[in-house]
Amino acid sequence: DFPMAVARRFSIVNGKIVYKKDLVAGYSDYYKRISKANEKKFLALLQKFYTDSRFQKFYNNHLPLYKECEEAMQTMVDKIDFGWYDRFFGPKQYCEQNVFLGILIGGANYAVHNKKSAKGKDVEIVDAVMGCCSRKDGRIYYGPEYTLPIIIHEFNHSYCNPLNEEVWEKISDKATELYTPNEEFYKSEAYGNPLYVMNETFVEACVIRYLMSHPELDLNGFTIEDCIQIDLRKKFYMIRDIIKVLGEREANPDLYKTMRDFMPRYIEAVNNYKVESHKQPKD
Known part of the structure; x- marks a missing residue:
């Protein structure tokens, strides 16, 4: 799960890959898995790759595929009773839940945890990272x-x-x-x-x-x-x-x-x- 944990900490702003400033540093043992020095080196290499490969153009060219994946997953997410979590476990304040589609990560699925500061509160972020999809009748499909x-x-x-x-x-x-x-x-x-x-x-x-x-x-x-x-x-x-x-x-x-x-x-x-x-x- 760690490559996605790293990716979750960055944003792309005007062609530059930057740290998300609202994330709580070191949450979920993050810096036990990578040093800050190596993270900085990685960020520089990632920026070089992003620029040299003209990755934004690649991304834009594949937007129809990404949209199709999102629409297919949305039909699944719409079936989930998210109110069940509070009913079953008890109310939990300041929690944000997201689903990310990792269509190039193979069949693995895992959660990535972070925290961010928002209006003076620490908000727990739980990302469900879903692996590759299937096709049914030629369309993207999540069974x-x-x-x-x-x-x-x-x-x-x-x-x-x-x-x-x-x-x-x-x-x-x-x-x-x-x-x-x-x-x-x-x-x-x-x-x-x-x-x-x-x-x-x-x-x-x-x-x-x-x-x-x-x-x-x-x-x-x-x-x-x-x-x-x-x-x-x-x-x-x-x-x-x-x-x-x-x-x-x-x-x-x-x-x-x-x-x-x-x-x-x-x-x-x-x-x-x-x-x-x-x-x-x-x-």
Whole structure:
């Protein structure tokens, strides 16, 4: 995700690539991943490439393609109930959500996080960066069966990750017990520690709760069980348990005003999970 994190910090103004002045410097460990000196060198090289390649002309020549991609994605975004986030997790102030189309980044999808200052407030920015599209009947196409769950997933991270981090000391032993026998597999999937696996499991369980609460969505025959099976192949073994316990949160909105209020019950469900209850393939 880091090339897009870098790109998100720049703007093009009158043919010059410049820093966005409203972004909070160093947010989300940004400067742990690139030094300011190397960022400055990169910016100079990028400016040279932009000028030498006459990139603005290239961009302008492809505007019809970009517009077609935007229109195809808009049909998907219009299907999302963004009010669900406040209802499910609790209200969150000062948050901006965007979808970016990375039509040259392959099949990967990921979130990029930033903060900006606006009217004296820090506004969290969550960008869902979507990978390459498909074509259907000659037109750009984003299938709902893979597009909608991914967008919901990426935006979930800004809610789920901080909650997991807040309670990490209370669930880390169980998470590590699950992670250790499958460490090689998880690392091959870019989940480099137990917290990453718990974040993904929590996020995916919330995606499925979203789908369960929106039965009107047409996912081209893709079912909730299909989603769960994909998660199990990723070795998110707690997924069914977390889905089940999150149902209590939805069923008792007066008892649990926000997801943060619900976290003691979540901790209990995680720690009650029996690691030996599943087979752990040697792959």
